[in-house]
Amino acid sequence: MTTETMKPARSAQATMPLVRAEGVRKSFGNNEVLKGIDLTVESGEVVCLIGASGSGKSTFLRCVNHLEKIDGGLLWVGDRVVGYRLKGTKLHEQSHNEICADRTDIGMVFQHFNLFPHMTVLENLMEAPLRVLKQRKEEVRRRAVELLEKVGLQDKAKAYPRHLSGGQQQRVAIARALCMQPKLMLFDEPTSALDPELVGEVLRVMKDLARSGMTMIVVTHEMGFARDVADRVVFMHDGRIIEDGPAERVINNPEHERTRAFLSAVL
């Protein structure tokens, strides 16, 4: 519906969308989790994916940086097809190292932070820029310290993740992803594992990031955040996109019955 009508209009535009999903399908065994997802995300846009658990929103997010391999359809990030090298009309499956190289443009924040516990906060931030991008140490350190300041943790540079609260750990995780200077940030339920009083500090950092013009896809249950920060809200149900539109409209005036039912349950 909404997506179908939007798609031709979008692809006709001169500028290329940053993310474009065309009929993306994914199954785990016999269970089809994504049943044909069509979605475009423009550069600079903040899109929130909402929906009940099991609706496929996290799976779709993980497909975008190829943590999950899709079974059907095409998924573009920039001018590249995720998981494949496009040569003429042939799609060559990428090697693991090529997949890794493509991921350096995409930052990801996980529900459970997944910081490296044996490294200090600063080492967590510097590891990938140093060893994957092979950037100069002083330059990376300067950027890392700047980012820690931005997320309000400059005094925790030498601490180990274990000694931080959940909210602090998640802010470090965001800074770690940003230290790679990505074009796109993926957030997989970034506040779901946090104590309620720690959610705000993480959302504030994400809000700042959205204002700075970063392209973000956020899987979240925080409707307040979605309404205030997202340009668009996408409601997913049972592996399909049911509703896709401006945040204000989808949350306050949902068109679809299922969206209404979901929103009345969570709001």
Next chain:
Amino acid sequence: MNRIDAYAPARVGSGNFTVVPARHPWRWLAGLGLTAIILLLVVSAVTNPRFGWDKVARYFRDVTIVNGIGITLFLTVVCMAVGIGLGVLLAVMQLSPNPVASAFAGGYVTIFRGTPVLVQLLVWFNLSALYPEISFGIPGVNLDANQLITPLTAAILGLGLNEAAYMSEIVRAGIQSIDHGQTEAAGALGMPRILTLTRVVLPQAMRVIIPPTGNEFIGMLKTTSLVSVLAVPDLLYSAQIIYSKNLQVIPLLIVASLWYIIVTTVFTIGQGYLERRFSRGSSRSVPPTALERAAKFFRVHSPLAKGKGKSS
């Protein structure tokens, strides 16, 4: 919370309760009994002249013995190095998506862990019976197996390759103990598999790998005594050389045993410090060093020193 609040005013108010430490009569009884057994053993060891303590003292720093310790230590270190290196490789192969690689590693473990190490030593020592000439499949290379496989190389091959099978299981368990989220986070940062393994997974797995590896090290130190069947002059064989001449079997076995105990004790202390090093960032309290543990032992076991006293 509530209970403490309820009691606090009473304690502060009257102010002169006496704390009576718990008594442990069975603990004391067991301690006395064990002390008696130890004393009996010591007395019998000291008074029985057949222990030959004077001979133990004479041969304790004998040149042959000291050289034997050198060989034993050399074999332990080299075989463990072979075992750890090959073990990591086998563990990675076993976890690899390539079915041939994982089957190869699985087969290796089955064979080398499933046969006695003594048999393996003898097979390596007698390799020339199987392959009189070794060419490694390369044309032009023709090595005489009898010259290539000296007792020492047979010992290193036998013990090292056997150890690799055990180490690979230890390393595999360590790698598998690491949360999958770590690999995913590294992958999302664009870190390739090798980098993820060496920088993220293995350093964390070390905490799981080190304690059993320490045991393997100490086990290896003693297993090297098997090479005496290949006439490699390690610590045990050196003792055997001496007692085959002077027939002082027991004193020389005591000399060897004392040295084994000394070296394993040193290893154990080192292991403690290594574990401390690798528990970095993983827990709030690092495990105590041997010294701290000794201090704690004496502190806990002297309740009389400060057990009695008044609260407040």
